[in-house]
Amino acid sequence: MSKKIISSIPLAQQIITISKHKNLKHIVISPGSRNAPLTISFSNDPYFKCYSIVDERCAAFFALGIAQQTNEPVALVCTSGSALLNYYPAIAEAFYSDIPLVILSADRPKEHIDIGDGQTIRQEGVFKNHILCEANLTNDIGYSDNLLHTNFSKIAKAIDIAKNEQGPTHINIPFYEPLYNTIEVAVEDVVALKSTNDVNETYTCNEEIQFEWNTTSKKLVLVGVLPPNRINDVVLDRLLKDPGVLLFTETTSNLHHAKAIPSIDQLIAKLTAKEFKQLQPELLLTFGGFVVSKKIKAFLREYTPKTHWHVNTKKAYDTYGCLTSHIKTTPQLFLDSLLGNDHPISVSNYQNFWLTQYQQGVKGHDAYLKSIPYSDLLVFDQLIKKLPKQAHLQLSNSSTIRYTQLFKLPKGVEVFCNRGTSGIDGSTSTAIGAAIMNNKSPILITGDLSFFYDSNALWNNYIPADFKIIVINNDGGGIFRILPGDKEASYFSTFLETTHQLKADKLAAMYGFTYSFTNGEDFAVKIDTFFKGNGRQILEIHTPRLINDTVLLKYFSKIRE
Known part of the structure; x- marks a missing residue:
């Protein structure tokens, strides 16, 4: 022995x-x-x-x-x-x-x-x-x-x-x-100890919930952070056969469907008060973790539904000030029970009308991107287009997740982001830990402050051989130029935007990463070469600090024209 x-x-x-x-x-x-x-x-x-x-x-x-x-x-x-x-x-x-x-x-x-x-x-x-x-x-x-x-x-x-x-x-x-x-x-044999508090894996909707769902014609389903494969395609198809159901997802929802609206802000950014009233749901169904979009939070807090159900085995936050029921089960079990094969379909134009409005926004999105100068927004457009069809994508917080929210990602790309506290700390460390447990190609897209803040993450002997990092370097906290505030004030660049002239080349060399850099002229080529390359890589993309905010702020008005 x-x-x-x-x-x-x-x-x-x-x-x-x-x-x-x-x-x-x-x-x-x-x-x-x-x-x-x-x-x-x-x-x-x-x-x-x-x-x-x-x-x-x-x-x-x-x-x-x-x-x-x-x-x-x-x-x-x-x-x-x-x-x-x-x-x-x-x-x-x-x-x-x-x-x-x-x-x-x-x-x-x-x-x-x-x-x-x-x-x-x-x-x-x-x-x-x-x-x-x-x-x-x-x-x-x-x-x-x-x-x-x-x-x-x-x-x-x-x-x-x-x-x-x-x-x-x-x-x-x-x-x-x-x-x-x-x-x-001696090395002993392992005999599993019985665990307590095992999770209940069954659920049946009560009659009140079933009746209210079946008799409501404007139902908004909003999904926050959700790991991949938590809701299967069969139940999504059944859900969206109902013309009274509108499904809003986010990048971190890891849900994909032809009748889903994955870029919420494209739809609601410039709606009028009358249009908001048309969009206002009678019933709001939410599941998953926290929602990124500030616009959908503001909308639902002002145009509150009569009913809000949140489905979660553990907790329900009253994010929109109208929570009426916490349903303690998983989204899959809840939808399986709610959407039995014989459930009635409502008569409604709610889904079709807003899908049409969303498609108009997508056309405006595409047209605007063809007209803009080199900037953060243009870089993210190219990054999303060139992502591998199958990948494990980790995103840092702040501007990185918010830019990514504006684009539709391939179904085979699994997306993760630390949205519990939404901090910029630890994004690289989390991505490395996650990558060693995931078989898909690991990619981290991060901002410069988040990357430098967590640079000790690279002091690590377990980084996968194919780990790729993209650093969007706009010389500081670029998101603060988008937020309200006096950008010309003496304190702004030092204490809010925290401008710097740092680059990632020395860190890449110290930790054995292949390094490449672009500041605009050849960025599309560099992105393409980067994704096709082998080994541990860092691609640093430098963007113009004083242009990025102007391009993004115009985006929401232009896509509605």
């Missing part, structure tokens, strides 16, 4: 054993001393897939990317003190995006806290506002049977909640010294 080396500390042994039997397989470890018992034990057990990421902020987003793709909990292991605090941005993102993480933080024993000892902070409760469960373990030198049972239930519960409720949990683990002592034990 084969042997393995593990920590001699019973609490560390217990955590490793329960993690294995709960199938907590992916372990992202950052270096430190206090977490040595966990690091030694995880890394010497062939059951676990361990990753070493030095920067804890990057490590947490890297883990988030893995969990984003697998829908299974990923463990984060760090030492005591400020190391733990660097996890917080990714934990908040996981909390709002329903992504399962299990934080395993090593700690000093309680009697060492607040006495001036090194690398100690108050770790208990540090994430309390953005986690689903906290387990503060107890330890002593002898580690009694009573502690064994108490800690077992806490550890198992935290892992179960992360898995079943899809979110972050925190297990805080005090360790006494010595930390590096080990023992040799």
Whole structure:
């Protein structure tokens, strides 16, 4: 029988054993001393897939990317003190995006806290506002049977909640010294421990919901962030056979249908008050995560429907101020039940009228793009046109996701973006973690600030050989030139737009990426060559800072002409 080396500390042994039997397989470890018992034990057990990421902020987003793709909990292991605090941005993102993480933080024993000892902070409760469960373990030198049972239930519960409720949990683990002592034990067979709180996989619509749906002629279905393949094509076809149903999707919805409207802002950007009244739904059905479009939020808050149902197994935000029902199931199960084969079809012109209006906007979109100078908008047009038909696309936040929203993507392109908190931090780290779990060609499109902010993400030994990064460099926070504000004020360029003259070439060289650059003259050729190229690549596209906002702001008025 084969042997393995593990920590001699019973609490560390217990955590490793329960993690294995709960199938907590992916372990992202950052270096430190206090977490040595966990690091030694995880890394010497062939059951676990361990990753070493030095920067804890990057490590947490890297883990988030893995969990984003697998829908299974990923463990984060760090030492005591400020190391733990660097996890917080990714934990908040996981909390709002329903992504399962299990934080395993090593700690000093309680009697060492607040006495001036090194690398100690108050770790208990540090994430309390953005986690689903906290387990503060107890330890002593002898580690009694009573502690064994108490800690077992806490550890198992935290892992179960992360898995079943899809979110972050925190297990805080005090360790006494010595930390590096080990023992040799046999590699045991894995027997799965029963999990609690298994998700209900059945659903039946009640009569009230069914009746209201069947008797309503203006039904708007709005889909936010949704992983690929959560709703099948068969049920989409049944949904959109109803002429009273209008389907709004976003880039991050990962839904495609000929009768869907994927670029919401193209339709509603310049509607008159009378047209808004025509568009106002009687019933709003929403599912998926947060919606990017500010315009659709403003519309629904002013022209509120009588009824708003949100379908989600876990939570329902009253985003539009009119929520009437939280339906606790999955979108697929809900639509399967709602749209039985014999459900009546409403008499309505709602869908057809607005699809016609949308197609007119698409014509205006195409015409406007033929007339504009080199700019962010023109670059995104070319990027979307040249994307591989099958790809795993990660987007950074701010202007990147908002530009992409204006275009229809190929059905085979899966789209992900950290929209839980919508921060620019961690986009590259998330993309790398996700890419190692996804078989499609990995592509990250990011803005310059987001890329430089997360440049430690490239300090990573797990980047796939075909990982591609496109950096749209407009010399700062270009989105602030689109937002209201005095762009000529003395503070604007320094403190809001934060202009710079940085380029990505030195980072590319340091981390072994092939680098190419364009500032306009040959950008279409460079994009084409980039997508056809092999190996890890960074393409930096420099765009004109003082033109981009003018081109975009004119877009919404011109496409209606």
